[in-house]
Amino acid sequence: MSNNPLVSICIPCYNAALYINKTIESIIKQTYPNIEIIIVDDGSTDNSVLLILKQIETSHISINLIKQENKGQCYAANVAFKSAKGEYIKFLDADDLINETHIELQVLALEKTKNCIAAGQVKRFYNNNIENSLEEKLANWANLTPIDWLLIDNGKGLGMMQCAMFLIPRSILDKTGLWNEALSLINDFEFFPRVLLAADEILFTEEAKVYYRSGTLNSLSNILSVKALKSAFEALRLTTAKILAIEDSERSRQVLGNYWSLWAYHFYPKTQDLFEEANNQIITLTGKKFKPNHSGFSQTIAFILGWKLTKRLKDFQIKQ
Template sequence: MHNSPLVSICIPTYNGQQFIAEAISSALAQTYKNLEIIVSDDASKDDTLSIIKNYTSKTQTPIHIFNHKPNGIGANWNNCLLKANGKYIKFLFQDDVLSPTCVEEMVEVLETNPHIGLVTSKRDFIVDKAHASKEVETWIETCGNLQRTLDLKVENNISIIDKSLLKSAEFLNPPRNKVGEPSIVMFRKDLVDKIGLFDENLKQILDCEYWYRILKYKDIAVIHKNLASFRLHANQATNVNNQNAITDYHAYNKILYSQYLKLLHPEVQKRLLRKYNLFYKVYYWVVDKFKAK
């Protein structure tokens, strides 16, 4: 690719020694070469950093390691964004793996389509044997194809999601994240100036909330090809969050009301207005009481 723009592969880490070597190796094995690797580490207590440092003398790809004071996963993700120099941001979590052509194929889409703000892809799953269960199988059936409920046109192996998704009756139906985990997306760094950083108050859905924030301004492209592998294991953040009674979905309704209301399906608008708008609370209370007579 001519005039290849710099891509920042951002790896937020914390006690990731079990899988970090595989993640770093997949980043360095990219067919696309104008890369930097940004590591933001939340005070790991294991060998995560020493494993990463071993790669610095084995590659010409810059690996920048930043020590970050722990303040939640969103703060660590945001530190990556703040330290990144690339035109494009490619997250890679410490337990996930990129396919060799992932960055190259995503950059191609973004460089040739200025209306696209973010590109995602399909993904494979790596399921740890100790974590295999009927529940995991069911999750893969439900979330294996994140766009399964959307009627997307496929052209040249790519589909486009525009902000009409927000108006769709399918928007809040499972799977809630219809774009993908951070390891399978790439987006334009300059969008950060427009939409801000990840919401650090969220723990579980801060990624899809961010993707939908992008969708308010730019379209999203879906490459119908598995370009990354998402690992499922007992210690990943999603499972830890599920055990800790995360309240993101209550906060998400308030975010939708305050930032997305006019873009949503009329029935969703009505539900949110009844919940959060005093005028509409009273109005619908009167209407419901009248109907009950």
């Protein structure tokens, strides 16, 4: 490539000692020649910082380490961006991996046009075994307008929004603002729709791959605090208003109704007020009250006892 604009990779890091070396190595191996890494250590209590410092000593590319007290992922991501000098920005979790041509392919796509965002392919893997990564072709694997990219697969909800998949021009972030520091849970659900909708087009770069560690949570409603659940509610509220302001249609209402239904289930019974407000959102969007989808033995129990008591019993069982 004759023109190599600087790409800044912003990494919030908290207790990522098990993964941070591999994440940095995947960036160092990039075929694209003009990259800087900004890592904000958000008060880690493990040896993440020591591992990062060792990488800095041996790396041929710029790695800037910023240490701060623990203030949350959004705050750390914003600090990283404010220190970044690149024309293009990628937010990367401290345990993500990207393939060697990832940055080169996304820059090439963006350099051909203006005011667009590149979106790569996400491949999930489990048990630290990248060789068993899963590929699921999605409906938005195409060049699309932002609203179509978000809504096209309306049976499953908004399009995948894993942060490392996107390469974003700084000029777009200057218009939209940064991560909402009042949010902690599903903060990406608020951030990325806001950013994507400021672009003219989302450019799909299929061979720019992100390898995303994934696992199974037994029950979000028992793991998450009330504060976290309030964050999820606010992220949903903000994104609902944003999307409906651009397209108030059957498909947008169905997509948003699906998300409110998912979180209504998690809100109950820990945050009864949020559950009631979520139910009101579902009624407004779809014309129907919230009704959870149970399967297997839970479906049988819910038929006998009702879904609310079934949910309470499941939550109690997980706590034991």
